[in-house]
Amino acid sequence: MCIRLFGAYLLAGILLLLPIICYSDKASDYTFVREAKSTPAVVHFDYIGIGGGTTGCPLAATLSHGASVLVLERGGSPYGNPNIINTENFAPTLLDTSPTSPAQQFTSEDGVFNIRTRVLGGGSALNARFYTRASTHYIKEVGWNQRMVDQSYEWVEKVVAFEPEILQWESTFRDGLLEVGVLPRVYLRAFTHSSRFASVCRPRKITVYLHATVQKMLFRHIPAYGVIYKDAYGIIRHRAYLKRNSKKNRIVLSVGLLMISGMGSAFHLRAHSIKVVADCPMVGQGMADNPMNILFIPSPQPVEVSLVQVGWRIDPFHSFGLWLIGHFKHFLSQVSISPGVILEKIMGPLSRGHLALRNTNPNDNPFVIFNYFKEPEDLRKCIEGMKTIIDVVNSEAYSKFRYKYMPVEALIDLLLALPLNRRRKHANVTFSLEQFCIDTVMTICHYHGGCRVGRVVDKGYRVPGIDSLRVVDGLTFYRTLGTNPQATVMMLGRHMGQRILHDGLLRGSKKKN
Numbered sequence: 001m002c003i004r005l006f007g008a009y010l011l012a013g014i015l016l017l018l019p020i021i022c023y024s025d026k027a028s029d030y031t032f033v034r035e036a037k038s039t040p041a042v043v044h045f046d047y048i049g050i051g052g053g054t055t056g057c058p059l060a061a062t063l064s065h066g067a068s069v070l071v072l073e074r075g076g077s078p079y080g081n082p083n084i085i086n087t088e089n090f091a092p093t094l095l096d097t098s099p100t101s102p103a104q105q106f107t108s109e110d111g112v113f114n115i116r117t118r119v120l121g122g123g124s125a126l127n128a129r130f131y132t133r134a135s136t137h138y139i140k141e142v143g144w145n146q147r148m149v150d151q152s153y154e155w156v157e158k159v160v161a162f163e164p165e166i167l168q169w170e171s172t173f174r175d176g177l178l179e180v181g182v183l184p185r186v187y188l189r190a191f192t193h194s195s196r197f198a199s200v201c202r203p204r205k206i207t208v209y210l211h212a213t214v215q216k217m218l219f220r221h222i223p224a225y226g227v228i229y230k231d232a233y234g235i236i237r238h239r240a241y242l243k244r245n246s247k248k249n250r251i252v253l254s255v256g257l258l259m260i261s262g263m264g265s266a267f268h269l270r271a272h273s274i275k276v277v278a279d280c281p282m283v284g285q286g287m288a289d290n291p292m293n294i295l296f297i298p299s300p301q302p303v304e305v306s307l308v309q310v311g312w313r314i315d316p317f318h319s320f321g322l323w324l325i326g327h328f329k330h331f332l333s334q335v336s337i338s339p340g341v342i343l344e345k346i347m348g349p350l351s352r353g354h355l356a357l358r359n360t361n362p363n364d365n366p367f368v369i370f371n372y373f374k375e376p377e378d379l380r381k382c383i384e385g386m387k388t389i390i391d392v393v394n395s396e397a398y399s400k401f402r403y404k405y406m407p408v409e410a411l412i413d414l415l416l417a418l419p420l421n422r423r424r425k426h427a428n429v430t431f432s433l434e435q436f437c438i439d440t441v442m443t444i445c446h447y448h449g450g451c452r453v454g455r456v457v458d459k460g461y462r463v464p465g466i467d468s469l470r471v472v473d474g475l476t477f478y479r480t481l482g483t484n485p486q487a488t489v490m491m492l493g494r495h496m497g498q499r500i501l502h503d504g505l506l507r508g509s510k511k512k513n
């Protein structure tokens with residue numbers, strides 16, 4: 001299965017661009033969300049969404065116009081959880097390793113710590129809220145309709161996006177970039193998570209079950225017709241079926257359960273005693289993760305908490321490097337210094353890996369390898385990004401945030417002393433930016449590619465041959481869109497929701513004729 005899985009849906013009040021107020025993030029309408037343990041053993045819906053994540057929420061909200069939609073989400077509610085809503089608590093949330101944590105950690109075979117989400121709202125409930133649209137070039141490349149895509153972005157932005165206030169650390173970075181001749185950009189942010197979509201859309205026809213972990217999909221002569229899910233007590237007696245004779249009925253999910261449910265390389269599935277429904281060797285292949293490298297800068301003056309807002313981008317055509325600045329105060333709480341952080345991320349990594357099952361438990365982490373920097377071009381971009389960071393750190397603008405006695409070599413040594421990953425550190429790191437990139441690589445959790453359009457799903461996000469099944473999530477992309485993915489992932493939920501509804505209407509009118 002793939003790391004993160006599926007889409008889905010949900011809740012609560014408040015419209016439009018209300019940045020700060022919305023941080024309180026109260027659920028004003030929560031009546032359609034229930035704990036799975038209190039649900040009937042068998043239910044029937046027009047659409048079943050597996051996972052209530054970043055894509056799933058806008059998708060379900062859209063589908064619920066005229067159809068009944070069930071969202072099965074393995075995590076709990078984001079509402080009332082102070083770690084989720086509060087920017088200050090960004091890092092502690094990611095470091096929470098309890099069994100109910102919204103952030104389920106895993107370590108890829110590359111030795112890099114990573115996160116699978118486990119909460120309603122998915123990644124959007126715990127991410128850094130950086131929000132950017134995909135370029136028109138990319139939209140043309142994937143063959144989307146620009147007008148519909150723009151409308152979907154606008155729909156998303158009314159609910160989640162706002163222009164942030166630029167704080168001192170970020171504005172200093174912006175000045176530093178200008179000083180060294182690089183054009184800075186200020187990006188939008190999301191003030192809330194995607195579960196808001198459902199409530200904004202008057203979710204009369206959405207039902208969300210929390211702590212409902214889908215174990216597998218059910219197939220009869222190929223079409224998917226239902227799912228089995230487990231509740232918080234570990235009881236696996238629950239079944240959700242698509243309504244019979246409905247002109248709509250679809251199961252919509254993100255990648256994950258494909259393998260466990262019998263779609264993947266037949267050889268691999270048989271090795272796990274899984275009955276093969278469809279031999280799809282490309283499921284889980286071509287996984288990529290954007291490598292992230294950082295510098296911590298201990299500062300003589302306090303650095304305010306902020307996440308990524310100001311960035312710069314090397315953009316020769318449409319895809320290459322992206323470098324961002326962020327401040328992750330809590331990462332350094334162990335060493336009791338007041339640091340700021342500058343990070344860089346490679347936007348379109350060429351290096352690819354794959355994902356495979358370890359077992360058939362959907363909650364267990366799969367085997368994943370991303371092969372960071374296997375392609376020399378990725379390494380070249382990292383070095384270029386680090387050089388820009390070093391120039392900015394050495395700029396006049398930045399001097400107020402620097403201890404004069406700490407040269408860049410000392411900053412690199414400081415970083416090497418921290419347990420940022422499980423990779424071997426080499427003695428020449430301080431002097432070789434190439435080795436620095438390889439040894440200190442981290443992730444920004446933008447993994448993608450295990451269920452690509454054109455390889456696993458068709459342009460309608462259908463698994464070929466299984467008409468009642470669509471896979472709609474971040475793993476369908478072959479690279480991150482925009483500078484960061486969530487805007488486009490949310491947009492995709494809206495866009496695909498509209499397309500699925502439209503297809504359902506067409507099928508309905510054909511039947512009548």
Ligand SMILES: Cc1cc2nc3c(=O)[nH]c(=O)nc-3n(C[C@H](O)[C@H](O)[C@H](O)COP(=O)(O)OP(=O)(O)OC[C@H]3O[C@@H](n4cnc5c(N)ncnc54)[C@H](O)[C@@H]3O)c2cc1C
Binds near residue numbers: 052053118
């Ligand atoms: C720490 C972090 C920081 C990030 N920062 C940013 C950022 O600043 N800007 C940005 O654009 N992007 C950011 N991202 C990336 C972005 O959040 C993801 O690309 C996006 O959330 C992916 O959306 P998705 O719908 O594909 O999956 P998700 O949002 O992860 O949703 C998957 C959902 O499916 C559920 N699920 C999985 N398996 C099952 C099952 N068997 N049964 C039921 N439910 C299941 C999960 O619990 C989850 O809710 C960040 C990600 C992380 C983790």
